[in-house]
Amino acid sequence: MVNIAIFASGNGSNFQSIVDSYKQNKLFVNKIILITNRKNCYASQRAIDNNIKNYNFLLSNYKDKREYEESILKVLQKENISYIFLAGYMTMITDILINKFKNKIINIHPSLLPSFKGKDAVRDALNYKVYLTGFTIHYVNEEMDSGQIIFQKEVKVYKNDNIDTLRLRIQEQEHIYYWKIINKIIKGEEV
Incomplete structure (x- = not known):
């Protein structure tokens, strides 16, 4: 079994769903640590x-x-981390971490990439009046939301949706699938 790090910046609902699966012995990891980059983000309280x-x-x-990511890297090495899973981490990862964790940094993004990259994906989907959106789990590279796609799940957009209702429905699906995909990745199974 491996040690994993979850990177989060906000509420941490995906982090919580991963921790819940771990505590229920459904997630096959030895240890989870959390890396946060904002003061008093709720993910820290969840930890x-x-x-x-x-x-x-x-x-x-x-x-x-560079100095920032080198400090993070030292902690990841000290904790013997094998994989990094981003869960609402609102900072671009650079080559410092990408080169040390080649194909072992995975992100979850609230759109069907390549559509609606960036931090306003749910708003963008509503503004473009799409009838389907969803989420994408993908490998991280140096470009925003551009790494190889691992898994996607569609979520229907309703006429009366607003940012909050649509985001919540996407997150409900993320919570069902993200930890399952994490299991497959760390076990080397086909997704």
Whole structure:
């Protein structure tokens, strides 16, 4: 079994669903740690509530992004981390981590990529009046939301949807599937 790190910046609902599957012995990992990059984000509280180690890194405490990611890398190496799973981590990953974790950094994004990259994917889907959106699990590379797609799940868009209702329905599906895909990835199984 392997050790994994979850990177989060906000509420941490995907982090919670991963932790829940781990606590129910459904997720085949030895250990989970949380890396956060915002002060007082709710994901950190979820880590405390679940006895998960949380390391908080604020970019403003470092001279540049390189020093920031090198500090994160030291913790990942100390904790013997094999995979990184992004779950609402709102910072671009650079070559510092990408080169050390080649094809072992995975992101979940709330759209059917390549459509609607970036942080406003749910809003963009509504603005473009698409009838289907969803989420994508993909490998991370140096370009935003551009890595090889691992898995996608469609979510219907209803006429009366707003950002909150659509985001919630997408997240409900993410919570069902993300930990299952994590299991397949770490076991080397076909997704």
